[in-house]
Amino acid sequence: MRSYPPLAPPDTHCFAAAAGWLGLGNPREAEAELDAIRPEFQQHPDVLDVRWVVCAGQDDWPAALRVAQELLTTAPDLPSGWLHRSYALRRLPEGGGVEAAWNALLPAYPQFPEEQIIPYNLACYACLLGKLDEARDWFHRALKTSDAPRLCAMALGDEDLQPLWPEIHKLGQVKA
Secondary structure: OOOOOOOOOOHHHHHHHHHHHHHOOOHHHHHHHHHOOOHHHOOOHHHHHHHHHHHHHOOOHHHHHHHHHHHHHHOOOOHHHHHHHHHHHHHOOOOOOHHHHHHHHHHHOOOOOOOOHHHHHHHHHHHHOOOHHHHHHHHHHHHHOOOHHHHHHHHOOOHHHHHHHHHHHHOOOOOO
């Protein structure tokens, strides 16, 4: 995996302040702090990652998609760009949807086979698309790369996976 130069002061202060504002539930102030980071660091993967969270926190899915695309261009070796892009595509008011999210995330799995959230999200998308056999397969792949009881507990609260809930209960990984 590629190494990225670390942020340095004063940019680290702005970055920390942005994270703090997000923690306080104020994405607008977080965005202002990110905007104060020097231009040469605006494309840094950490900055783009937080900027995506800011866009998502404001339900600005077109902007979130643009930031995810920038992150993918800047750091294709990080799974976050792939995940952010599919998440934004799913919620994009025009030209998006579950199928677009599915198609965008599917190529990421071979690159990041140990990243459990990728097969988990693919299981969610497959369920929503009515592809239950594929959803089962993706969910089982996610189980192999994670803490199974924790993942099952999360899945049993995830409406996207509702068609699989009875099977997830039967896995014996979670107490009903």
